[in-house]
Amino acid sequence: MPLNAEDSETAGLLPVVPFLKIPDEGSPYLEGSRCTQCDTTFLGERSVCAKCGSREGLEPLALANHGELYVYSIVYRSFPGIEVPYVSAIVDLEGGGTVKGNLINIDPDPEKIKMGMPVDVIYEKAPRKDAEGNEYLTYYFQPKS
Amino acid sequence: MSDVYVIGIDMIKFGRFPETSVPKLGATAAHLALDDAGLTINDIQALYSGNLGQAGAMVGQRILAEIGQTGIPVVNCANACATGATAFREGWMSIKAGVYDMVLCVGTEQMGKGLLGGGGGGKGIPTEGLLGSSTMPAIFAEAGMEHQRKYGTTFEQFAKVSVKNHHHSTLNPKAMYQIETPLETVMGAEMISYPNTKLMCSVNVDGAAAVVICSEEKARQLGKMDRAVRVKASVLTSDPYQERNLQMPDVNTCTQRAAKAAYEMAGVGPEDIDLVELHDCFATAEILHYGNLGLGKPEDAGRMVDEGETALGGRIPVNVSGGLLSKGHPLGATGIANIYEVSTHLRGEAGERQVEGARFGMTHVIGLGSACAIHVLEKVD
Ligand SMILES: [Zn+2]
Numbered sequence: 001m002p003l004n005a006e007d008s009e010t011a012g013l014l015p016v017v018p019f020l021k022i023p024d025e026g027s028p029y030l031e032g033s034r035c036t037q038c039d040t041t042f043l044g045e046r047s048v049c050a051k052c053g054s055r056e057g058l059e060p061l062a063l064a065n066h067g068e069l070y071v072y073s074i075v076y077r078s079f080p081g082i083e084v085p086y087v088s089a090i091v092d093l094e095g096g097g098t099v100k101g102n103l104i105n106i107d108p109d110p111e112k113i114k115m116g117m118p119v120d121v122i123y124e125k126a127p128r129k130d131a132e133g134n135e136y137l138t139y140y141f142q143p144k145s
Numbered sequence: 146m147s148d149v150y151v152i153g154i155d156m157i158k159f160g161r162f163p164e165t166s167v168p169k170l171g172a173t174a175a176h177l178a179l180d181d182a183g184l185t186i187n188d189i190q191a192l193y194s195g196n197l198g199q200a201g202a203m204v205g206q207r208i209l210a211e212i213g214q215t216g217i218p219v220v221n222c223a224n225a226c227a228t229g230a231t232a233f234r235e236g237w238m239s240i241k242a243g244v245y246d247m248v249l250c251v252g253t254e255q256m257g258k259g260l261l262g263g264g265g266g267g268k269g270i271p272t273e274g275l276l277g278s279s280t281m282p283a284i285f286a287e288a289g290m291e292h293q294r295k296y297g298t299t300f301e302q303f304a305k306v307s308v309k310n311h312h313h314s315t316l317n318p319k320a321m322y323q324i325e326t327p328l329e330t331v332m333g334a335e336m337i338s339y340p341n342t343k344l345m346c347s348v349n350v351d352g353a354a355a356v357v358i359c360s361e362e363k364a365r366q367l368g369k370m371d372r373a374v375r376v377k378a379s380v381l382t383s384d385p386y387q388e389r390n391l392q393m394p395d396v397n398t399c400t401q402r403a404a405k406a407a408y409e410m411a412g413v414g415p416e417d418i419d420l421v422e423l424h425d426c427f428a429t430a431e432i433l434h435y436g437n438l439g440l441g442k443p444e445d446a447g448r449m450v451d452e453g454e455t456a457l458g459g460r461i462p463v464n465v466s467g468g469l470l471s472k473g474h475p476l477g478a479t480g481i482a483n484i485y486e487v488s489t490h491l492r493g494e495a496g497e498r499q500v501e502g503a504r505f506g507m508t509h510v511i512g513l514g515s516a517c518a519i520h521v522l523e524k525v526d
Binding site: 014016017040042043044050051070071072073074075076077078079082083084086088089090092098099100101102110115116126127128129130136138139 | 275286294336338
């Protein structure tokens, strides 16, 4: 079940990766950084720009929840216990930032998956817990609705 | 600065040797290279050792303990799949700098079976299969799909790379496999990460390769110029910033830059190169590097493999050893094994798979994350 702004289902969930932000109020989002010197956008928090080397002026921003599928692979062999097949996707978010994740709600079939297709970022409770029993919020991509 | 020459080089037949050790594998290759040069460990002034799996465990010194602990300086190198080539280049630089005039470079690896790469780790939950895949087959599948997106390259064309390299390896007794794999076999093999099937993934093997290199003065003094091979260029790059770097490693830009620098250093162009051993860690990867190395236009890469331009007997034979796909890919040994293959052709000693009249050859490796090493070698008249 996708989560939206009013959802309380994120309560108690930990972010699957540090760049997934779960604000106390409002919807979860993916966080990026933008270099104010050269206008490059990065996924996640950073203090130094990998493009121009600037140590100042990197500002956090919320990345868009939509973008386009850049490339993908359909993964049939993974580590033990990982359910296959699944689609590993690289998505360019609108306005900057590139993210890797699972593309869901589409057949794992090269005939169906079109590079360049518009996709949305959605947030759901992850189907895995950690050793302490903590539950996590993760993100997925799905074809634009 | 003196040119640098290969005067002794060899590799063990790649395979699976769980009962031996990394230093013993390296020692075997070192002895083969020293024998090929007609020298002993007492003639060697420094050792450059490449190994990834035991990068913190002084592999070079342990090799010396097997073959003669002469007290020479040892440098241990780790640079992902560019490890062996990096060790070679460190040795090359020491001779170029005039610090030594004869050194030994050894690359070794003990691999075991299975998938490389992996996600998760640390606190929290594993992200493999949740946030995409970080296995090597998936990463190189995605890199291949980028080529498909830009140039329309097909699954069948990627698969033909594997047909070709497996065919080549039937002529190489030192390859892990000597088996033909027809197109339908390659395409019909277990899909690992689309578009790479199992037969389109490099083989994890144990292996070792070693080389003795020296200055021109030393090679002449020892009377070794007959079978010597000249190192015309040695280039190492890392990947410059690209917008998708954080999520999608870039193996293209570092290769393009290294190739340009290598051609300049060698004073030759792609049209002068007679054979290439490039980093076919996956069938998709080989296609990328045709364009990256200037062997053809990037958009022609699929056609080049369709028309056999990169097969033995074609316009520019690529991976006539069988490549990583069939000869095998023992990470730390690969970069020196490639130099062995090209040197063997330049010496005219490659037997059934000899590229006739070879004068110039190129070797290329990529360490993901990323390091690219390219060497250009020349036959000595
Ligand atoms: Zn910047």
